[in-house]
Amino acid sequence: MRSNSGVMRVFKGLPASHGQVAGTVYVFRKKWREQVPEYDISAVLISSEIERLQEAFTLTRHQIHSLSAELCKRVSGSESATFEGHVMILDDPVVIDKCQNKIKEQLCNAEWAVHSVVSEYAAIFESMEDEYLRERVNDIYDIGSRLIRNLLGVSDMAASLVTKPCIIVAEELSPSETISLPRHLIMGFATDRGSLTSHASLISRALGIPAVVGIGNLSEIAANGDYLLVDGTSGTVILHPDQNAIDELNKAAEINKTFNISLEELKNKLGQTKDNVRVPLIANIDSGTTISDLEAVGAEGVGLYRSEYLWLALNREPTEDEQTEAYTRAVRALEPDQEITIRVLDLGGDKIIANSKKPGEANPFLGNRSIRYLLRNPDVFKRQLRAVLRSSVHGKLQIMYPMITVLEELRETNQILAECMDELRREGRGFNENIKQGVMVEVPGAALIADSLAVESDFFSIGTNDLIQYTLAVDRLNESVARLYQPAHPAVLQLIDMTIKAGHAHNSKITVCGEMASDPVMAVLLYGMGVDEFSMTPNMIPLVKKVFSCIIRDDALQLAAEVRGMYAQEASTLYQYCKEKLLRLVPNVPL
Numbered sequence: 001m002r003s004n005s006g007v008m009r010v011f012k013g014l015p016a017s018h019g020q021v022a023g024t025v026y027v028f029r030k031k032w033r034e035q036v037p038e039y040d041i042s043a044v045l046i047s048s049e050i051e052r053l054q055e056a057f058t059l060t061r062h063q064i065h066s067l068s069a070e071l072c073k074r075v076s077g078s079e080s081a082t083f084e085g086h087v088m089i090l091d092d093p094v095v096i097d098k099c100q101n102k103i104k105e106q107l108c109n110a111e112w113a114v115h116s117v118v119s120e121y122a123a124i125f126e127s128m129e130d131e132y133l134r135e136r137v138n139d140i141y142d143i144g145s146r147l148i149r150n151l152l153g154v155s156d157m158a159a160s161l162v163t164k165p166c167i168i169v170a171e172e173l174s175p176s177e178t179i180s181l182p183r184h185l186i187m188g189f190a191t192d193r194g195s196l197t198s199h200a201s202l203i204s205r206a207l208g209i210p211a212v213v214g215i216g217n218l219s220e221i222a223a224n225g226d227y228l229l230v231d232g233t234s235g236t237v238i239l240h241p242d243q244n245a246i247d248e249l250n251k252a253a254e255i256n257k258t259f260n261i262s263l264e265e266l267k268n269k270l271g272q273t274k275d276n277v278r279v280p281l282i283a284n285i286d287s288g289t290t291i292s293d294l295e296a297v298g299a300e301g302v303g304l305y306r307s308e309y310l311w312l313a314l315n316r317e318p319t320e321d322e323q324t325e326a327y328t329r330a331v332r333a334l335e336p337d338q339e340i341t342i343r344v345l346d347l348g349g350d351k352i353i354a355n356s357k358k359p360g361e362a363n364p365f366l367g368n369r370s371i372r373y374l375l376r377n378p379d380v381f382k383r384q385l386r387a388v389l390r391s392s393v394h395g396k397l398q399i400m401y402p403m404i405t406v407l408e409e410l411r412e413t414n415q416i417l418a419e420c421m422d423e424l425r426r427e428g429r430g431f432n433e434n435i436k437q438g439v440m441v442e443v444p445g446a447a448l449i450a451d452s453l454a455v456e457s458d459f460f461s462i463g464t465n466d467l468i469q470y471t472l473a474v475d476r477l478n479e480s481v482a483r484l485y486q487p488a489h490p491a492v493l494q495l496i497d498m499t500i501k502a503g504h505a506h507n508s509k510i511t512v513c514g515e516m517a518s519d520p521v522m523a524v525l526l527y528g529m530g531v532d533e534f535s536m537t538p539n540m541i542p543l544v545k546k547v548f549s550c551i552i553r554d555d556a557l558q559l560a561a562e563v564r565g566m567y568a569q570e571a572s573t574l575y576q577y578c579k580e581k582l583l584r585l586v587p588n589v590p591l
């Protein structure tokens with residue numbers, strides 16, 4: 001029964017997955033922690049209790065493997081590796097040993113033993129400074145909850161209660177909860193916590209389910225059966241909406257639907273403006289992206305291959321041969337005239353290998369990340385450079401260096417690349433002697449010395465995700481400072497402007513590969529500022545292509561000239577100005 005008797009309340013959160021949906025609420029509560037039975041057992045029952053525990057571990061392992069296989073079928077890319085943390089916890093002999101010891105020493109039931117061990121692990125992870133590790137606490141609770149349910153012989157209670165189409169409202173969703181919910185009945189997600197990079201956000205995006213996260217306290221206010229609107233594009237959630245709000249949402253959803261159908265016809269066309277000036281639109285990918293993902297959106301090449309996902313998927317360094325195979329597969333998947341840019345290992349920050357020997361850092365985003373890590377570990381760097389070079393004979397492959405901040409880093413890198421080339425020559429292995437090398441400009445310092453960097457490289461790729469984070473001192477993962485993460489901030493735009501000018505003065509091509517490229521408003525402005533090529537999340541290519549096909553080059557040039565005269569204004573004013581101008585040029589496109 002739809003209940004819409006309450007007062008309309010509008011909530012703002014983070015737009016985690018595009019699209020609009022209206023429906024009834026199902027509040028998904030995590031109650032397992034309060035429901036764990038605790039009782040004493042007699043010493044004679046220890047072995048049978050341990051046997052029960054072992055069976056629960058085996059069953060849980062099977063369940064996780066089949067959930068993981070299911071996820072791999074439905075999504076590609078890094079999201080399909082979501083359950084690797086779960087498998088690691090389950091396979092860690094220390095975890096089961098600890099549970100068994102609790103049973104033996106405290107003479108407690110298996111459920112309570114699991115509960116105690118999980119709580120101990122969770123407390124350790126919750127107090128960790130590293131954001132990524134802290135987020136792993138959800139995997140730990142998720143495993144604990146599943147083990148206890150299996151010991152109790154109950155199914156996934158909450159998931160099995162979802163029997164009709166609904167919008168899931170939760171404090172936070174774990175990856176296994178998200179994926180185990182019946183997909184055909186889930187219309188949307190709205191969660192109190194979570195950032196755009198939390199697991200539930202990644203999965204909902206990959207599955208195409210509208211989602212808003214980081215809302216605050218919706219799960220305490222909403223009740224089962226309440227009527228809710230979720231706009232995953234604007235990040236708005238409306239509880240007990242009035243007819244006006246429902247009409248508005250329906251209108252937005254209808255426009256989106258018709259519009260998405262209209263994008264299909266552009267699929268096989270190249271990116272260009274209305275006056276036929278080429279604007280190459282290429283894709284950001286990782287080792288899990290398939291050629292059909294790229295064909296489905298009409299990507300014209302790959303501007304960013306995030307090689308670190310090979311490390312993250314294997315949880316170790318891939319061998320030189322494994323890397324060569326992966327890069328070769330990627331380059332061969334493209335047409336012979338399409339370029340692919342392999343970015344060397346960008347490990348560190350939030351991207352870490354679970355069992356890495358890397359010492360913990362107080363500020364990992366400012367620490368031994370990316371090229372800094374590679375230059376301190378030249379053997380790792382060499383293995384990767386050799387693999388990239390070996391793969392370069394198979395197509396138009398270029399190489400790109402992340403986080404370059406000082407000139408010495410580029411020089412040392414060039415030196416190591418030259419050594420790798422010498423080695424390969426001596427070994428008689430083929431590679432492209434003229435391979436192009438690019439610098440990612442994602443640190444303000446790099447933008448400021450772009451002139452010198454351009455002399456010793458072939459192209460620039462502006463990583464706006466990090467450039468914004470480092471310029472504005474805003475953690476890109478932290479929902480509580482998301483308001484300050486402003487792509488149109490005049491400081492960011494001026495750094496981009498400087499990079500373009502310096503690059504072009506040395507005939508270097510300028511690509512933007514951060515998320516700014518996938519926002520059509522920003523992409524048009526950047527194009528007007530001189531960016532040559534845009535690399536983005538594959539599923540945003542059709543929209544950006546459509547927008548460029550509706551404007552002429554001079555429109556973008558004029559917009560950029562106007563914005564250059566507005567650098568004394570607030571970022572929101574600049575953004576709004578660009579958006580309004582673009583809406584006048586492309587009135588039928590939802591921006």
Ligand code: PEP
Nearest residue numbers: 442463464465466513514
């Ligand atoms: C960026 O920083 O904009 C970028 C593309 O790199 P990543 O998001 O992988 O850090």
Ligand code: MG
Nearest residue numbers: 442463465466
């Ligand atoms: Mg980056």
